[in-house]
Amino acid sequence: MNSKASSGPWTAGINSNAFAIESSGPYLSVALARSGRVVFERLIKTSWNHEIIFWRHLPKWLKTARLNTSDLDLVATTQGPGRFTGIRLGLGICNTWSLAHKIPVFAPPLHELMRWQHQTQIKKTPLRETSPLPKPFCLIAFSGSTVLAKPLKNSAEAIPFASLDDLFHSKRINPGDFLIIYAAEHLIRDILERCRQGGIQAQTIIPQARGLLDRALREDFPKSFYFKPPRLAPALYLKESWK
Numbered sequence: 720m721n722s723k724a725s726s727g728p729w730t731a732g733i734n735s736n737a738f739a740i741e742s743s744g745p746y747l748s749v750a751l752a753r754s755g756r757v758v759f760e761r762l763i764k765t766s767w768n769h770e771i772i773f774w775r776h777l778p779k780w781l782k783t784a785r786l787n788t789s790d791l792d793l794v795a796t797t798q799g800p801g802r803f804t805g806i807r808l809g810l811g812i813c814n815t816w817s818l819a820h821k822i823p824v825f826a827p828p829l830h831e832l833m834r835w836q837h838q839t840q841i842k843k844t845p846l847r848e849t850s851p852l853p854k855p856f857c858l859i860a861f862s863g864s865t866v867l868a869k870p871l872k873n874s875a876e877a878i879p880f881a882s883l884d885d886l887f888h889s890k891r892i893n894p895g896d897f898l899i900i901y902a903a904e905h906l907i908r909d910i911l912e913r914c915r916q917g918g919i920q921a922q923t924i925i926p927q928a929r930g931l932l933d934r935a936l937r938e939d940f941p942k943s944f945y946f947k948p949p950r951l952a953p954a955l956y957l958k959e960s961w962k
Contacts, residue, residue, distance in 0.1 A: 733936050735792035739928035742769045742809045743801025743829050744861065744901055749773070750928035751784035755936055759784040760929050770808050788816055795825035795931040797832055800859050800866040800877065825935035829901070829926060830857035830868035830877060836930040837899050856892055860902035860910065867891055887913050894918030901926055
């Protein structure tokens with residue numbers, strides 16, 4: 720169902736056709752929903768070849784989902800923080816299709832997607848006789864630059880650091896805190912070892928496009944992360960992440 724006529728040009732209902740891409744790190748994640756149901760998703764470890772792989776496979780992905788870009792009611796991506804090239808790809812695609820088809824862009828910060836995805840995993844985990852985990856911090860680290868998202872009541876405050884050393888010496892995270900991590904492969908082992916030594920609980924996560932659609936297509940979800948032309952979603956690049 721195409722919702723442009725029924726729900727207005729800058730909203731998308733639960734029965735919408737939608738596209739989502741998450742490309743801010745080493746993984747390329749794509750998902751497509753038809754009439755509000757996710758009918759296609761793909762997760763590919765691409766390192767630096769997101770753009771080539773995306774455009775090569777997009778026609779096949781759309782055909783599998785039985786959709787054209789003109790059928791879409793909504794596009795979704797993350798606005799960073801993350802790698803320059805990956806964020807530019809996701810926002811470039813979504814903002815272009817938004818302008819062409821007069822549809823909204825759903826573009827939350829990456830750490831919000833990480834937090835939502837973690838909450839979904841917790842709900843799916845069978846109940847165990849353990850104390851609940853504290854509200855998680857989100858750590859995003861690429862090319863030596865680091866962003867820590869501190870949990871607030873309904874969102875998170877993103878704090879940039881020049882390096883992992885600066886972060887762990889800052890005392891922003893302490894023993895007993897819980898950290899979910901999306902980072903370059905060569906940094907993950909270092910981060911997990913620092914967490915172990917500091918008594919910090921840690922878990923890696925791969926942000927995925929389906930999580931964007933799960934949120935964007937909910938009727939009860941706040942629309943604060945929706946953008947429309949000419950107010951396009953701004954990019955939040957990590958410092959020097961293109962090097």
